[in-house]
Amino acid sequence: MENDKKGMRSIWFFVGLLLSIIGLIEIAAGISDLIFPSADHVRLSNLHANLWWGIIILSAGLIYIIKNRNSYVTM
Amino acid sequence: MVSIPLTLYDWAILFVYFAFIVWIGFYLKKFTKTDTDFFLAGRRNSMWVCGIAFMSANMGSMEVIGYAGQSVKYGLYAAHFYLIGAVPAMLFLGVFMMPFYYHSKIKSIPGYLKARFNESSRVFNAAMFVVNMILVSGIALYLQALIFHTFLGWNWDLSIWLSAAFVALYVTLGGLLSAMFTEILQFFLIWAGIVILPILGLVDIGGPAAISHSLSEGFKTLWSTSGSPQNNPMYVTWGGLVLGLGFAIAFGYWTTDFLIIQRAFSAKDLRSARMTPIIGSYFKLLLGAVVVGTGLIALVLMNNPSSGFTLLIENGKTNYDSVIPLLMCRYFTPGLIGVGVTSMVAMFMAGMAGNMSSFNAVWTYDIYHSVVNKDASPQKLVNIGRIATVSGILLSVAGAYIARSMPSVIDYLQAISSMFLAPSVAIILLGMFWKFITPKGGLWGMLVGTFVAVALFIAQEVKLIPVSFVIPDFSGADAQSYMAANFWRAVWAWLISSGTAIIVSSFTRRKTEDELRGFVYGLVDINETAEEKVVWYKKPEFWAVVTMGIFILINVVLW
Numbered sequence: 223m224e225n226d227k228k229g230m231r232s233i234w235f236f237v238g239l240l241l242s243i244i245g246l247i248e249i250a251a252g253i254s255d256l257i258f259p260s261a262d263h264v265r266l267s268n269l270h271a272n273l274w275w276g277i278i279i280l281s282a283g284l285i286y287i288i289k290n291r292n293s294y295v296t297m
Numbered sequence: 298m299v300s301i302p303l304t305l306y307d308w309a310i311l312f313v314y315f316a317f318i319v320w321i322g323f324y325l326k327k328f329t330k331t332d333t334d335f336f337l338a339g340r341r342n343s344m345w346v347c348g349i350a351f352m353s354a355n356m357g358s359m360e361v362i363g364y365a366g367q368s369v370k371y372g373l374y375a376a377h378f379y380l381i382g383a384v385p386a387m388l389f390l391g392v393f394m395m396p397f398y399y400h401s402k403i404k405s406i407p408g409y410l411k412a413r414f415n416e417s418s419r420v421f422n423a424a425m426f427v428v429n430m431i432l433v434s435g436i437a438l439y440l441q442a443l444i445f446h447t448f449l450g451w452n453w454d455l456s457i458w459l460s461a462a463f464v465a466l467y468v469t470l471g472g473l474l475s476a477m478f479t480e481i482l483q484f485f486l487i488w489a490g491i492v493i494l495p496i497l498g499l500v501d502i503g504g505p506a507a508i509s510h511s512l513s514e515g516f517k518t519l520w521s522t523s524g525s526p527q528n529n530p531m532y533v534t535w536g537g538l539v540l541g542l543g544f545a546i547a548f549g550y551w552t553t554d555f556l557i558i559q560r561a562f563s564a565k566d567l568r569s570a571r572m573t574p575i576i577g578s579y580f581k582l583l584l585g586a587v588v589v590g591t592g593l594i595a596l597v598l599m600n601n602p603s604s605g606f607t608l609l610i611e612n613g614k615t616n617y618d619s620v621i622p623l624l625m626c627r628y629f630t631p632g633l634i635g636v637g638v639t640s641m642v643a644m645f646m647a648g649m650a651g652n653m654s655s656f657n658a659v660w661t662y663d664i665y666h667s668v669v670n671k672d673a674s675p676q677k678l679v680n681i682g683r684i685a686t687v688s689g690i691l692l693s694v695a696g697a698y699i700a701r702s703m704p705s706v707i708d709y710l711q712a713i714s715s716m717f718l719a720p721s722v723a724i725i726l727l728g729m730f731w732k733f734i735t736p737k738g739g740l741w742g743m744l745v746g747t748f749v750a751v752a753l754f755i756a757q758e759v760k761l762i763p764v765s766f767v768i769p770d771f772s773g774a775d776a777q778s779y780m781a782a783n784f785w786r787a788v789w790a791w792l793i794s795s796g797t798a799i800i801v802s803s804f805t806r807r808k809t810e811d812e813l814r815g816f817v818y819g820l821v822d823i824n825e826t827a828e829e830k831v832v833w834y835k836k837p838e839f840w841a842v843v844t845m846g847i848f849i850l851i852n853v854v855l856w
Binding site for chain 1: 304307309310313314321325328478481482485486489497500501627628629631635636639
């Protein structure tokens with residue numbers, strides 16, 4: 223309720239939240255793939271693109287969250 | 298049938314996306330109180346929010362999945378849709394047209410036609426827009442269901458109805474505000490899902506040099522083979538590209554299609570509104586590099602039999618739209634597949650939400666409020682907008698089943714655009730820059746131009762005239778000239794609309810200068826369009842010149 227009085231949260235905060243959650247899931251998939259390789263049939267699976275792409279997405283998400291954690295749009 | 302094996306991680310990403318979209322709809326509902334909140338997102342958005350939503354509304358499935366397929370078919374010629382078919386028109390909108398649109402306080406493009414011409418022009422244009430939106434939404438819904446059905450193995454009917462239900466839920470709850478919020482989220486998801494694809498593809502084929510080595514001249518240049526239709530895979534000349542795609546179709550879409558311009562109307566001030574399409578133009582260039590690059594990589598793989606890469610063949614016909622999903626199958630490991638599939642879903646959702654939020658605004662303001670109930674209260678208009686969204690989606694479901702029965706939705710979609718957009722742009726540009734055009738001239742110009750374009754298309758479809766009938770510089774094979782025919786049909790529609798408007802205007806009553814004030818170039822109060830003083834590098838004109846420079850450089854390098 224307190225947040226409602228402040229106004230609407232900035233869209234960039236939600237962008238950060240979504241990217242962070244998806245980045246985390248991708249990293250989990252990448253680590254799981256490292257320990258239990260399951261995608262040998264996929265070309266270039268040795269590059270572990272899911273792991274490093276997950277790290278990039280999570281990093282982008284965290285930057286958006288930190289920069290916009292106190293950002294509200296007054297209605 | 299191809300089926301992408303989704304793991305628990307991939308399903309989790311898809312679930313997070315859907316949960317987020319629905320939750321955002323409920324979160325924004327409490328902030329959507331007035332009709333301006335619902336239809337114009339409160340007119341308080343920054344240029345970045347508007348610019349990204351503007352591009353996201355354009356980044357539907359056709360723009361990404363469709364044009365990657367077109368790149369396999371036409372090589373680098375498909376890049377023209379992102380270059381001459383987009384950039385000049387986007388910059389013209391931002392630099393010259395936006396001040397008229399923004400300051401006239403209109404809520405839709407038909408609203409501008411009413412102010413500049415008369416009520417009949419507004420209703421005719423609104424009716425054409427509504428028909429166009431239903432047909433386009435039906436195709437988008439069909440393509441979304443095709444992805445669910447083909448790649449996830451879902452039941453066909455369930456795929457269509459589930460997609461429709463999600464779009465209905467979040468657009469009905471929050472209107473444009475909700476659509477724009479989700480468009481921005483989708484924008485980031487789309488990039489997260491597609492940028493990685495050409496990166497992995499380039500590693501696989503051995504770098505950009507492999508594209509140059511593997512492809513013939515016609516497939517890897519933009520203009521050098523456009524002197525004769527037989528020298529390039531699109532069977533088109535530079536005349537058709539410049540006049541048809543670059544002018545009639547591109548200006549029709551980017552400067553008069555309310556679907557995308559609505560995002561700029563929600564900007565907090567004029568500078569933000571003008572920057573909206575200019576910011577969009579940078580993302581458009583980047584999107585072209587990713588999408589066309591992905592298509593060219595697929596072409597290189599197909600030219601090399603040892604790669605084992607082929608497109609889907611359905612009923613003996615190559616399915617070009619399968620390029621991106623099949624490359625995802627080739628390179629994406631668990632987790633990446635989730636992001637890839639979610640980005641494809643996001644493309645469809647972004648396109649559909651854009652269609653529906655502009656459909657409900659035009660239906661409510663330009664048809665219901667203008668013709669049915671002139672005294673409706675703002676709350677009544679919001680409710681009508683919500684009902685229009687649900688009705689529009691139901692009609693789109695019917696359209697999806699019609700699209701499913703058609704042999705080629707891509708040619709159909711391009712034909713729809715050439716018929717409905719070219720007459721509008723002819724009349725809006727004439728009306729905006731020349732006070733000579735009268736209300737009756739504008740109305741008759743649109744009527745005759747649309748009628749001729751539709752008649753030419755129908756005559757072509759029932760084989761009364763050959764496909765090449767509308768192409769003046771024709772010298773290729775008739776059956777391969779659909780794209781050139783779409784370009785030239787748009788040129789004729791534009792010329793006939795303009796000619797009719799000028800002829801009718803020469804013997805009908807003109808509006809007085811007082812009546813035209815604010816709506817015609819040269820009759821706008823300078824104080825009205827004065828922007829706050831900003832340093833040179835924050836001016837829309839500066840960033841438009843930079844984009845134009847990049848645009849020229851790309852065309853010269855890839856000549």
